[in-house]
Amino acid sequence: GAVVSQHPSWVICKSGTSVKIECRSLDFQATTMFWYRQFPKQSLMLMATSNEGSKATYEQGVEKDKFLINHASLTLSTLTVTSAHPEDSSFYICSAYEGRGSYEQYFGPGTRLTVT
């Protein structure tokens, strides 16, 4: 149980285009989903927290107009990187939190974004 999927697993796009990444909790309802970015040989940096039906909360320094997050249901959150640039190339990972007294977050497999 507690499986989180991400789609696509990798994507290559041209500079200036937008890319959408989906994060789904497959066998549980996620009260909260988190989006992280991880550059090569670095740690995971939290970008934003999203709760179903409400606006995402962005971490300091993360441009909310560039990284659009939609949490339309308890099993789906999407991250759209708008007007992507090469510096946005990174590994994007989502996690889902079920709640119910458990602190554990379940991570998706990640999406490798390369902007050319």
Place this chain on the structure above:
Amino acid sequence: GENVEQHPSTLSVQEGDSAVIKCTYSDSASNYFPWYKQELGKRPQLIIDIRSNVGEKKDQRIAVTLNKTAKHFSLHITETQPEDSAVYFCAASPNDYKLSFGAGTTVTVRA
């Protein structure tokens, strides 16, 4: 916000020896401390976690200790095996469940 420091950044051990990774945190409100193992290009995998009401937890070859007064926690891996080679991250979470990660430790187990 929470600030987590992790040491060492790299660790090389002989197969069968023990490995210890240490982390400190800044926010006294943090009450959940997970440890993750991440292989290249893969998702972080939870290997053990501890809540603030517990001082030590063990799961086979892996143990975690927590000192709330000093605000530090450690991961101990005994009888290391080549498959333990990976990047390990500690994290801390205050009541809002957001995770702040340490910088990571690259562990290499020499056969």
